[in-house]
Amino acid sequence: MSTSKPLASAPAGTHAIVYGGSIAGLMSTAMLSRHFERVTLVERDVFPNGPMPRKGVPQAQHIHGLLTRGMDILAGFLPGIREDLVAAGGEFLDVVESVAMFGAGSWRPRFRSGVSAPSMSRLLLEWVVRQRLQALANVRILDGREAVALKTSGDRTRVTGLQVQAPGGGQEETLEAGLVVDASGRGSRMPQWLEALGYPRVEETRIHVDVGYATRLYRKPPGFEPGWRSLALSPKLPEERRLGIIQDIEDNRWLVTLGGWLGDSPSTAEEAVFLEFARGLPQPHLYEAIKNAEPLGPIHLYRFPHHQRRHYERMPRLPEGLAVVGDAFCSFNPTYGQGMSTGAMQAEALGECLRQGLRGASDRYRQRAGQILQGPWALATAGDLGFPEVEGKRPPGFGLMTWYGNRFQQLAGYDEEAMTLFARVQHMIESPAAMFSPRMVLKVLAVRPDKAAQTPGPRPLAASTP
Ligand SMILES: Cc1cc2nc3c(=O)[nH]c(=O)nc-3n(C[C@H](O)[C@H](O)[C@H](O)COP(=O)(O)OP(=O)(O)OC[C@H]3O[C@@H](n4cnc5c(N)ncnc54)[C@H](O)[C@@H]3O)c2cc1C
Structure with a gap:
């Protein structure tokens, strides 16, 4: 495994804390290890010792694509991570040549495009990144601890640390830090914490899409050579609502996700319902591929009610020494596959803001993060707002x-x-x-x-x- 060293340049501060040890928290920790003398990563779950699921990230058992941009940023934080992922069983595939894609009513041409992205489970991705962080001398991983409150200066204009405790109670512990990063996901309680400190309520935009996913692992049938590595059957929005994807992942397995918009997704985790849904997709290829394949576990369901964007960039003021990243800032309809990569872009932006020093970095960062979200937000909501039933402001034009x-x-x-x-x-x-x-x-x-x-x-x- 490769190791990376902190940058030699003058650190922005002595100690930074990230809470939430999923993808945005992991990437932020990797980035901060180059800017601070020490970084502590606080995670509520106890991390499993391998690419295994855990309670805090139930979506990790569903198909996850890390986009090329997100992967490039991660590789910038952790040089050699691509090689580590491949050594662990992951692969990098050309996203046009290797994926048979049916979208907007037709098959897409397949050829070498030069755009490559990781093809592996999210569980493996996070496990490999966690191992890299564990190998960094200035990173401390504090799992099995929940962030319960911010610690601030007396005038509440600066965050000075974090209160943590074992989930469900126990002795509280105070960790002092010059920067606290909230990477606790879409359930983040930062808006409530800020209000309790006397700050205004963060504005929030929600767009209800009621997307459902049903996912099952299969063994790739030996000798099955369909001429594609992954398969994506996407609907022609808004006339159609259902999708089906087979992702080729490590250890000769397929991750198969079926889903849809506005409640049109497999309603229960029963095999018959799953197969019937697959059979109803606009092309037969997914159903034909899985109908005799060996399932390797149960069907997992996930319900995603709405896009959720918290407008930290619009806040008139926020305490210094605080940053919010990943889904805690903005959580997108997962069908567009943007969440992890946008989290990476935010971590990168935070690093760039820290280059000018810790003072003022929080304000510079939230403005940048708000701008970064514009593009992905427009892309992800454009398709969804095409459904007449979806409520939300349609932009001009x-x-x-x-x-x-x-x-x-x-x-x-x-x-x-x-x-x-x-x-x-x-x-x-x-x-x-x-x-x-x-x-x-x-x-x-x-x-x-x-x-x-x-x-x-x-x-x-x-x-x-x-
Ligand atoms: C079904 C589904 C499929 C998806 N597919 C894709 C995809 O293909 N590509 C993509 O890029 N994105 C995808 N996404 C989105 C992606 O999962 C999220 O954008 C991503 O997980 C956000 O990462 P995060 O680290 O911000 O938050 P999360 O992954 O939600 O993690 C939050 C972490 O914080 C911890 N935590 C929470 N509260 C506390 C606390 N108080 N103290 C300490 N720890 C705490 C939790 O235990 C957890 O580890 C999908 C989402 C879903 C639901």
């Missing part, structure tokens, strides 16, 4: 943007340049503005939906089933 987005997707159904750009935007390594270059606008205006319909899908499964 929403109808025109939806029309353009749909035509762009049709173009990506046969045009390799558009498909590559689509993948680069989706993986956050290209700005969505690139979709509006004069060259692309001309192509979109001349789009030929009939050509997209001719793009062949994966070869018939009967021929490839053992």
Whole structure:
């Protein structure tokens, strides 16, 4: 395993605390280890000794894609992490060549795009990152401890530490720090804590989408060579609502997720319901692949009621020495796969703000984090607001943007340049503005939906089933 050393430059402070030891907390800890003499990571759960599920992150058993941008940032914090992930059984796949994707009513062309992303379970990803943090001399992992309150200066303008205790009670302990980072996820109690300290209530935007996931692990059938490594059947929003994905993960397994919007997802964790839902997808490939495959565990359900964005950037004031990252700041509909990567972008932004010193870093950071969220938020909510039932403010020009987005997707159904750009935007390594270059606008205006319909899908499964 590779180890990384803290940067040699002058540290921003002596001690920083991160609470919440899931992906955003892990990435923030990795970043802060380069800016502080010491970092303590506080996590309520006791971490398992391996890539195993735990109570605080129930969603980790469902399909998770870390986007290229998120992976690049992580590799910047922890050089050599790609090699560590591969050594642990993970893989990096070209997201266009290796994934058979049916979206917006047609199969997408497959070719080497140069956009690669990790293909592995989230459990493995976090386990490998945790091991890297454990190997850092200036990081202390304090698991089995819950953050229960902020400690502040007498005038409450500066956070000076964190109160922690064993979950469910016990002796409280105070940890002193120059910076406290809240990475406790979408259930974060920071808004209440701030109010109790005399700060105004953080504004919150919610968009109800009622997305449901049902996920099961399968052994990859030996000899099954369908010509794809992963399969994604996405609906044509808003006419269709159901999706199905097979993700190729470590140890010759498939993670299979079925889901849908507005309550249209498998209602119970029964095999018959799962298979029936798979059979109802717009293409037969997923059902054909799993119908005789060996399940490796139960079906897990997850209900995601609403997007949740807390506008810390709009607060008139916040205490110094405080930062909020990951889902605690903004939690997106998971179908767009942005949560972990946006958390990485926030951790990166926090690091950049710390380069100018700890003083004022909290304010600089929350402004930056608010800006960072604009793009992913627009992308994730655009599709959902297309459902007439979904309540929320449609931005100016929403109808025109939806029309353009749909035509762009049709173009990506046969045009390799558009498909590559689509993948680069989706993986956050290209700005969505690139979709509006004069060259692309001309192509979109001349789009030929009939050509997209001719793009062949994966070869018939009967021929490839053992
Ligand atoms: C079904 C599903 C599928 C998803 N798929 C994707 C995907 O494909 N790609 C993607 O990027 N994102 C995906 N997401 C989103 C992703 O899971 C989240 O964005 C991500 O987990 C957020 O990470 P986080 O560290 O901010 O919070 P969380 O992962 O929610 O972790 C919060 C952590 O804080 C701990 N904690 C809570 N309170 C305290 C406390 N008081 N003291 C100490 N510790 C505390 C918890 O135990 C937990 O470890 C998906 C989400 C769901 C629900």
